[in-house]
Amino acid sequence: EDKVVQSPLSLVVHEGDTVTLNCSYEVTNFRSLLWYKQEKKAPTFLFMLTSSGIEKKSGRLSSILDKKELFSILNITATQTGDSAVYLCAPEDSNYQLIWGAGTKLIIKP
Amino acid sequence: NAGVTQTPKFQVLKTGQSMTLQCAQDMNHNSMYWYRQDPGMGLRLIYYSASEGTTDKGEVPNGYNVSRLNKREFSLRLESAAPSQTSVYFCASSDFRGPLHFGNGTRLTVT
Numbered sequence: 592e593d594k595v596v597q598s599p600l601s602l603v604v605h606e607g608d609t610v611t612l613n614c615s616y617e618v619t620n621f622r623s624l625l626w627y628k629q630e631k632k633a634p635t636f637l638f639m640l641t642s643s644g645i646e647k648k649s650g651r652l653s654s655i656l657d658k659k660e661l662f663s664i665l666n667i668t669a670t671q672t673g674d675s676a677v678y679l680c681a682p683e684d685s686n687y688q689l690i691w692g693a694g695t696k697l698i699i700k701p
Numbered sequence: 702n703a704g705v706t707q708t709p710k711f712q713v714l715k716t717g718q719s720m721t722l723q724c725a726q727d728m729n730h731n732s733m734y735w736y737r738q739d740p741g742m743g744l745r746l747i748y749y750s751a752s753e754g755t756t757d758k759g760e761v762p763n764g765y766n767v768s769r770l771n772k773r774e775f776s777l778r779l780e781s782a783a784p785s786q787t788s789v790y791f792c793a794s795s796d797f798r799g800p801l802h803f804g805n806g807t808r809l810t811v812t
Contacts, residue, residue: 595743633804634744634801689744691743692743
């Protein structure tokens with residue numbers, strides 16, 4: 592059965608810190624992996640990763656995929672209070688179906 | 702540009718009542734989805750519609766029905782609500798093989 596585990600479940604850091612969020616997966620016929628940010632309401636798309644070892648970057652956020660070891664990380668540098676959210680990881684199978692992790696709740700203290 | 706619009710935002714039902722959650726998107730996307738989100742669990746797919754005129758079951762379809770009314774609208778119906786259906790429901794849409802765009806959710810409580 593397909594499985595996604597995100598760690599840690601929750602994390603509290605101070606503004607300016609750097610954080611690393613983890614996502615490990617076991618997905619039959621893996622195609623890609625997506626990261627989303629969920630604040631109060633709708634999840635919003637961050638990254639789609641399809642190739643191992645190629646970092647995707649958007650401002651202070653970056654992410655990388657390791658298809659051999661079956662994991663992805665999401666890094667956030669110089670964190671701000673606006674980064675407080677639940678970060679969701681979702682591997683995608685060859686039928687374009689997403690398997691969602693339970694999320695990492697990140698709290699940034701001023 | 703509104704994106705994905707869900708109504709209502711909140712709803713309280715008694716066990717056995719029925720209701721329909723509405724979803725509309727204005728991005729001309731072909732695919733639309735209904736998910737539920739429960740504490741400590743990932744989003745779970747209830748039903749999806751790959752294109753107008755088609756619908757398919759997801760991971761947790763029991764107790765729900767859907768209608769893809771046209772390209773823009775995809776509704777979710779609970780015929781006889783149960784307390785286990787208390788959840789936050791998200792509608793989403795996507796372009797072909799693109800990332801999902803979500804609505805702001807409907808918080809449903811069944812007592």
